[in-house]
Amino acid sequence: MALFVAGLSHKNAPVELREQLAVEEDKLRELLSDVSATGVVQETLILSTCNRVEVYGVADAPGEARAVAFRHLCRYRGVSPASVEPVLYTHVDADAVRHAFRVAASLDSMMIGEPQILGQVKDAFALAQACETIGPVLHTLFTQAFAVAKKVRGETEIARHAVSVSFAAVELAKKIFAGLRGRAVLLVGAGKMGELAARHLVEHGAFPIYVANRTWQRAEEMARALSGAAVPFAELGTALASVDIVITSTGATEPVVTRAMVQRVMHGRRARPLFFIDIAVPRDVEGSVNTLDDVYCYNIDDLKQVVEANIRERLREAQRAEALVEREAAKFGARQGDVEVIPTIVSLRARLEGIRVGEVRKALTRLPGATPETREAIEVLSSAIVNKILHAPITKLRESSRAGSSRSWLELVHELFGLGRK
Amino acid sequence: MYPTLFDLAIFGYIAATGLSLAYLVQREEWLHRLASVATIAGWVLHAVALLALAFRLGRPPLGSLSEAMSVAVWVAVLWALWVERQYGVKVLGAFVLPVVLVFSLNSATTRSLGIPGIERALGGAWIWVHIGLVLVGIAAFVLNFAGALMYVLQERQLKAKRPGALYYRLPDLETLDRLTYRTLALGFPFLTTGLILGVLWAGRAWGSVFAYDPLALLSFVAWAIYAGTLAGRAAAGWRGRRAAYFAIIGFATLVLTLSAGLFLPGRHGS
Numbered sequence: 001m002a003l004f005v006a007g008l009s010h011k012n013a014p015v016e017l018r019e020q021l022a023v024e025e026d027k028l029r030e031l032l033s034d035v036s037a038t039g040v041v042q043e044t045l046i047l048s049t050c051n052r053v054e055v056y057g058v059a060d061a062p063g064e065a066r067a068v069a070f071r072h073l074c075r076y077r078g079v080s081p082a083s084v085e086p087v088l089y090t091h092v093d094a095d096a097v098r099h100a101f102r103v104a105a106s107l108d109s110m111m112i113g114e115p116q117i118l119g120q121v122k123d124a125f126a127l128a129q130a131c132e133t134i135g136p137v138l139h140t141l142f143t144q145a146f147a148v149a150k151k152v153r154g155e156t157e158i159a160r161h162a163v164s165v166s167f168a169a170v171e172l173a174k175k176i177f178a179g180l181r182g183r184a185v186l187l188v189g190a191g192k193m194g195e196l197a198a199r200h201l202v203e204h205g206a207f208p209i210y211v212a213n214r215t216w217q218r219a220e221e222m223a224r225a226l227s228g229a230a231v232p233f234a235e236l237g238t239a240l241a242s243v244d245i246v247i248t249s250t251g252a253t254e255p256v257v258t259r260a261m262v263q264r265v266m267h268g269r270r271a272r273p274l275f276f277i278d279i280a281v282p283r284d285v286e287g288s289v290n291t292l293d294d295v296y297c298y299n300i301d302d303l304k305q306v307v308e309a310n311i312r313e314r315l316r317e318a319q320r321a322e323a324l325v326e327r328e329a330a331k332f333g334a335r336q337g338d339v340e341v342i343p344t345i346v347s348l349r350a351r352l353e354g355i356r357v358g359e360v361r362k363a364l365t366r367l368p369g370a371t372p373e374t375r376e377a378i379e380v381l382s383s384a385i386v387n388k389i390l391h392a393p394i395t396k397l398r399e400s401s402r403a404g405s406s407r408s409w410l411e412l413v414h415e416l417f418g419l420g421r422k
Numbered sequence: 423m424y425p426t427l428f429d430l431a432i433f434g435y436i437a438a439t440g441l442s443l444a445y446l447v448q449r450e451e452w453l454h455r456l457a458s459v460a461t462i463a464g465w466v467l468h469a470v471a472l473l474a475l476a477f478r479l480g481r482p483p484l485g486s487l488s489e490a491m492s493v494a495v496w497v498a499v500l501w502a503l504w505v506e507r508q509y510g511v512k513v514l515g516a517f518v519l520p521v522v523l524v525f526s527l528n529s530a531t532t533r534s535l536g537i538p539g540i541e542r543a544l545g546g547a548w549i550w551v552h553i554g555l556v557l558v559g560i561a562a563f564v565l566n567f568a569g570a571l572m573y574v575l576q577e578r579q580l581k582a583k584r585p586g587a588l589y590y591r592l593p594d595l596e597t598l599d600r601l602t603y604r605t606l607a608l609g610f611p612f613l614t615t616g617l618i619l620g621v622l623w624a625g626r627a628w629g630s631v632f633a634y635d636p637l638a639l640l641s642f643v644a645w646a647i648y649a650g651t652l653a654g655r656a657a658a659g660w661r662g663r664r665a666a667y668f669a670i671i672g673f674a675t676l677v678l679t680l681s682a683g684l685f686l687p688g689r690h691g692s
Binding site: 155320 | 449583585586589590595597662663664
């Protein structure tokens with residue numbers, strides 16, 4: 001009897017195929033009971049989101065169970081199984097455990113750390129429970145997966161740091177001001193992006209909101225939509241004096257906020273910071289205002305740069321999260337009372353990953369001018385090499401464990417990779 | 423027995439400093455927890471060591487500059503622990519503890535050198551108040567310095583628009599500015615009162631205040647810098663970077679003052 005997961009995801013299946021296979025809740029109920037009625041699986045759960053369709057199950061013959069499940073799925077959606085088969089992946093036992101943990105912890109997501117996936121997994125679990133296709137194995141697995149996901153969110157920062165421009169602006173504001181409650185916001189121009197950024201600030205407590213626009217009527221409309229007040233465009237200079245955050249998104253071809261204007265109001269502000277979020281192209285705020293004391297001016301490119309840094313920070317955190325998941329998966333495996341090979345796999349992975357990280361760092365210090373793209377490419381390349389190298393020995397170890405002949409293999413791997421005595 | 427306790431306390435601070443710096447880089451929660459434990463352990467050992475010393479000497483452990491600095495460190499660590507909780511600045515340790523460490527190593531290396539005739543010279547009760555007030559002020563300025571340093575670093579990140587590791591670790595500018603202001607407002611009255619008592623006492627005991635005492639001279643420079651910063655903040659609305667720079671300059675002067683006391687001949691020193 002083996003635990004398995006079979007499916008396809010954004011990693012290898014195109015969106016056309018994923019959307020064809022996505023199943024809504026009612027159909028999912030039918031599917032769950034049909035698949036479990038065939039008797040090939042003891043337990044099963046189906047996770048269907050726009051980025052992945054996966055069948056988790058416990059079966060004596062995982063290969064057969066996978067074929068049956070996807071045959072049903074394809075029949076429901078009128079998709080030919082031949083188009084699905086090539087992109088399907090299957091993980092068994094310890095790999096399936098790790099996969100479930102990674103998915104729930106949002107490490108396998110398109111945007112690492114995105115929060116929706118955990119809710120989707122919980123929904124899928126609840127549905128399978130309602131359909132009574134969950135047994136002790138999947139119950140333990142998913143309860144643990146939820147705990148691991150929570151731990152990953154709590155102990156790493158993969159879910160923190162905005163990955164959209166408007167949220168990045170909110171986070172920046174929170175690094176300048178101690179909270180946004182009661183901070184006055186001035187929205188200049190009536191663009192959609194500006195409105196979105198203003199809404200995010202309002203959600204974080206910013207108040208009051210002023211709106212200035214060349215067309216008075218448009219300013220009033222927008223002010224009403226944001227529960228703010230319209231101010232005349234001509235009095236922009238005065239309005240600047242009393243607000244903390246300015247969002248500009250006009251269609252003007254010349255800057256509407258000049259350095260001289262800002263310099264004038266800064267005198268009266270007694271060093272109260274002023275934060276410009278300039279999302280207009282061409283820019284609405286003269287870039288040189290950023291050199292004034294207590295003035296911070298971010299244009300759209302600056303914000304994108306912050307978002308990129310945030311994503312890099314998430315990816316860095318994701319490495320820690322992966323290690324955490326690996327540990328938890330090993331613990332889980334050990335608790336399940338099998339796989340004496342997991343500690344070796346973990347230290348083998350750690351060993352190669354350590355070498356990789358060290359060498360990448362060395363290489364990057366020799367390439368001070370490397371662009372973020374180059375850096376990322378190096379990361380991806382080196383990770384891929386490590387994974388490819390690891391694949392064969394890990395598979396062999398797992399097989400030997402299942403065949404009950406792991407001892408000599410373990411010794412061999414320890415010797416070959418200098419992992420120290422076990 | 424007391425040097426052993428002091429050594430253990432310093433060992434605790436060394437461990438805490440290392441762990442805090444590691445936490446700044448690595449951001450592993452357990453590093454922060456360990457750093458807190460090491461800090462508290464160091465502080466408790468330090469407290470016991472100071473008590474033991476006081477009993478042995480039969481007077482407050484404030485009889486020499488190095489003793490007084492040791493007490494200042496002890497107060498600074500206490501405040502750092504409190505501020506960390508109050509402001510939620512978990513990386514504070516990485517900025518306070520190195521200073522603490524330098525101070526305590528300093529006071530450890532000069533510990534053996536007592537001031538000859540100190541017992542007689544320190545006759546009046548006022549002198550203890552003078553030393554006590556000044557060192558509480560110094561402890562506050564350690565935090566003042568840490569807050570200012572963090573402010574300058576964070577401000578630089580925000581201006582440069584290239585978020586680095588520190589951008590993610592450090593709190594917001596306003597919190598840091600508030601921390602810097604409050605520690606200044608707290609430390610300044612202690613320093614001022616302490617210095618006034620010192621002047622009065624020195625006038626009576628030595629006849630002249632500044633005569634050949636580098637520490638006394640420099641301490642008034644430091645006081646003037648802090649006084650100027652406080653006045654600027656209160657009256658001219660100085661905030662942010664300018665106030666932070668002054669806090670850093672003020673602290674540098676203070677360190678210079680203490681070093682002068684420790685290493686140059688003079689009435690405060692060894």
